[in-house]
Amino acid sequence: MVRFADLFRSGRRNDVEVLRARFARFRSLLEKNNRVLWLIADANEKLGGEYLFDTQYLQFLETELGEAVATVVRDLAEMSDNRYPSLATQFERARAAIRASLKPHQIDRDLPLTLTIDELGTELADVVGEKMARLGEIRRRLALPVPDGFVITARACELVLARPEVADEFEKYRQGSEGAPARLQAAILASEPPAEVARAIKEALSRFSRDARFAVRSSALGEDADLSFAGQHTTILNVARKQVPAAWLKVVASLFSAPASGYRRGHGLPSAAGEMGVGCLLMVPARASGVIYSVDPNAPHSGAMIVSAAHGLGVLIVEGRGSVDEFKVSRAAPHQVLAREIADKQEMCVPAIDEGTRIAPVPAELRRAPAITDDTLAAVAEAALRIERHMRCPQDIEWAVGHDSSLVVLQARPLRLAPAAPPPADELLAARTRHHVLMQGLGEVACRGVGAGRVFLVGPDEATEGFQPGDVLVTRFASPRLATLVASASALVSDVGSVTGHLATVAREYRVPAIVGTGDATQLLPAGMVITVDADESALYEGSVEELLHYQLLRSQPYEETHEFRMLRRMLKHVSPLNQKDPSATDFAPEYCRTYHDIIRFAHERALAELGRLDDIQLEGSHSSARPLELDIPLDLVLVDLGGGIAPGARGKTLSPAEVASRPLAILLQGLLAPGVWATNPAEMDLEGFMASATRAGPLTVPGGDVVRRNVAIVSADYLNLNLRVGYHFNVVDCYLGENPEDSYIFFRFVGGVTDVMRRTRRARLLATILSQQGFKTDLSGELIVGRLQGVPPPICEEQLRMVGRLIGFSRQLDILLRDDRTVDKLVNAFLESRFHMTLDTLLKERDHADRH
Amino acid sequence: MPTDIEVLVLDDEPTVCERLKDFLEKNGMKVETFTESSAAVERLAHRRFHVVVTDLKMKGPTGIDVLVEVKRQNLPTEVIVITGYRTMDATRAAECVGAFAFLDKPFHLEQLRDLVKKAVKKARSRSET
Secondary structure (H helix, E strand, C coil): CCCHHHHCCCCCCHHHHHHHHHHHHHHHHHHHHHHHHHHHHHHHHHCCCCEECCHHHHHHHHHHHHHHHHHHHHHHHHHCCCCCHHHHHHHHHHHHHHHHHCCCCCCCCCCCCEEEHHHCCHHHHHHHCHHHHHHHHHHHHCCCCCCCEEEECHHHHHHHHCCHHHHHHHHHHHHCCCCHHHHHHHHHHHCCCCHHHHHHHHHHHCCCCCCCEEEEEEEECCECCCECCCCCCCEEEEEEHHHHHHHHHHHHHHHHCHHHHHHHHHCCCCCCCCCEEEEEEECCCEEEEEEEECCCCCCCCCCEEEEEEEEEECHHHHCCCCCCEEEEEECCCCCCEEEEECCCCCEEEEECCCCCEEEEECCHHHHCCCCCCHHHHHHHHHHHHHHHHHHCCCEEEEEEEECCCCEEEEEEEECCCCCCCCCCHHHHHHHHHCCCEEEECCCEEEECCEEEEEEEECCHHHCCCCCCCCCEEEEEECCHHHHHHHCCCCEEEEEECCCCCHHHHHHHHCCCCEEECCCCHHHHCCCCCEEEEECCCCEEEECCCHHHHHHHHHHCCCCCCCHHHHHHHHHHCCCCCCCCCCCCCCCCCHHHCCCHHHHHHHHHHHHHHHHHCCCCCCCCCCCCCEEEECCCCCCCEEEEEEECCECCCCCCCCECHHHECCHHHHHHHHHHCCCCCCCCCCCCCCHHHHHHHHCCCCCCCCCCCCHHHCCEEEEECCEEEEEEEECCEEEEEEEECCCCCCCCEEEEEEEECCCCHHHHHHHHHHHHHHHHHCCCEEEEECCEEEEEEECCCHHHHHHHHHHHHHHHHHHCCHHHCCCCHHHHHHHHHHHHCCCHHHHHHHHHHHHHHHHHC | CCCCCEEEEECCCHHHHHHHHHHHHHCCCEEEEECCHHHHHHHHHHCCCCEEEEECCCCCCCHHHHHHHHHHCCCCCEEEEEECCCCHHHHHHHHHCCCCEEEECCEEHHHHHHHHHHHHHHHHHHHHC
């Protein structure tokens, strides 16, 4: 038996100092972590289009972010004895990328010369151009049919411009000399594709059949993003494999055509330095082609879409030549045709036999027939709405229909509409009052906007099977693990969470309307119900409030972006995306931290672990800050104060509960000391249980420790690390009660016991069941149970801490009673209903009863 | 919404002019934009505006020069000066010569709208007395 006196003999004061230092680092890390999240939130809001800012702001942001993240990295290194050295490397890499993004745009030298369409997404717009980046996004994320192919990146374009015979002309072009655009174009057309580019193109072509034909399309950087550049650059259709390199050069040259250069100058854009990606997509043997506007530009509020269609390839429509069919189609499913004008289509564009296209007469019987059926129209409309929902603004889409009537998307870009005044407030109010209000004014708005869809309830353990793009994601916790889904959700609602949380940051990045911290949305919203999330007014409505959705859609149309705006967007690509989502995933590691957000998320997560890791600290010392706590229950507990954990007036050798100033400990004690919790007559051991325990050599070995440090509470004003050895089990509670929901956490670890392994396992299961019912994330393996609660508002965290206190007392010797699995369920219910004593007695009686028979 | 508010916007960046014009027009105001301060000053001599919204730093005459010109001609026009991030010294100078307000970047467009409305009130009350 170990006595307290031992604690006050030999010892090393240093250990407490080490703990204090570690704790100070932790606080600093938390503070900077929150600072970074706030800066990201603020910067993303600036991207919303309702702000005006300048380059000085960007410099300020870069410095502030860099300093804060550097501190986080340093703090974690200090806390962990530099356990993650590569985190600093990743930080330097991200910082270099961020700084580069503030300089004139430069393309990474390691960028591949070609990328397949399946590798593309909007995040690559800076190196493959908006047009191809978006097509890749549509194919990959929306799984809509887009022709297979690849893109020749802007890096390849840069290599042409660096060729000796081109470089001189390019320089003159940049200086704006007279006649330079034409001479530069000629120089590019007269040159050869650089050998490495030719090789890369050959390689990319090798997976296509010999007689494959391609559409070679311009995808200039900035094209379609903010300025339409429509028709300024070349597209070459029906190109044979071996002609692809030459076609690529032609498209590149078109970057410097007189109209394109003029357009760029007119919009105050810097003359591009190799800023063009070129898409090579398999030709679609189109029976008919066309364009759809997802909103009627002439009547944006009419609820109609405009479709034009013609036989053959879409060239005549895009170039505005020839007569085409025009349709007005309802935006609402099943997309009824509201009006149609079938033209007398005399000519059509078709692929030429050898290469290119030619104009052919339309067969007489087809001339006055609609180019497409109503079914195809509906399919086109459906696809357009899906793209619009994903891109979150009205769309201008080129499409084609193959000979088997299958629809293919060829291009999609934001549709520019004339600036529209907002609809009168009373109109929106009327629309709002027509719908049943499910919730109002609860929680915090993390991202403004309006979204509607089917409620998808995230299941226990964050199960997300069955989630469909366009669903409203409703979750108890705003867990970063859900980040992947947020991008394709129409809105996000959480019971707990705050606006500076990781998931809220992701929602803002993708402009997903989000309300967090609503309290009980998961209880209130039935799965599958269609609701409208109005994050402008912080309200949830039953059904789809079309007026609000439409207003939101028209409001979110693209606008003229300033130079600073584009820089900020470029910069934030290295700052706010979150790749480090799941701490249990193998790629949750420093090497995979690509953005600042990744770095702080990783560091925060690991800092919690470091703080709770006390195995290497020997607290056997006697020092002024270690004092026993006198409790009414037979529990020997020693307090080690890191600062503010003990009331200033407490001078005695021992402490009373009233002298505990550590909030987490005080709260835990409220639970532990609650009437009936600490069973005063601990279950007597039955023989079976006792025999099992007798064979054990003693308490579980504690790594690096001994029995002396049995019950220790390391405390500060807002922190508790409790190490308990009650009744032969080893129990750790680590808790921080911060001001922000994201800072607070409770960590609970329990292992061991006195009885046989079956009963110990049952107790672990009992604890796991109770904890997960209370919202803890639990991990059960054999007799070891780890539970964690994080990201909940302070009142909930406190309530749960009280529960943990009760649980410690309630469960300390229950393993002896746990003779069968059925008892586990009984005890779970008993605990949750606060029937501590009664059930113990009942169980004891039941046991005796069973023994007699 | 009032449709008789006339605003002159001056910024050497065409995209900024475009955005401010879009926004203020959506709020029911009449807006003329200029990217060159000399042209704006000339326009001011010929037409009355309730409010001028001008960038501070520009090639040629600065926002302060425009402000001084408005005051010199004793126009019933209020001037709102948009200043760069953390350039307080210049804004003090602007206050001294009687700017209605200065607006520090980054700012929310609604802030600008509210300021313009207040400035119009002041401009009107002054032209009445």
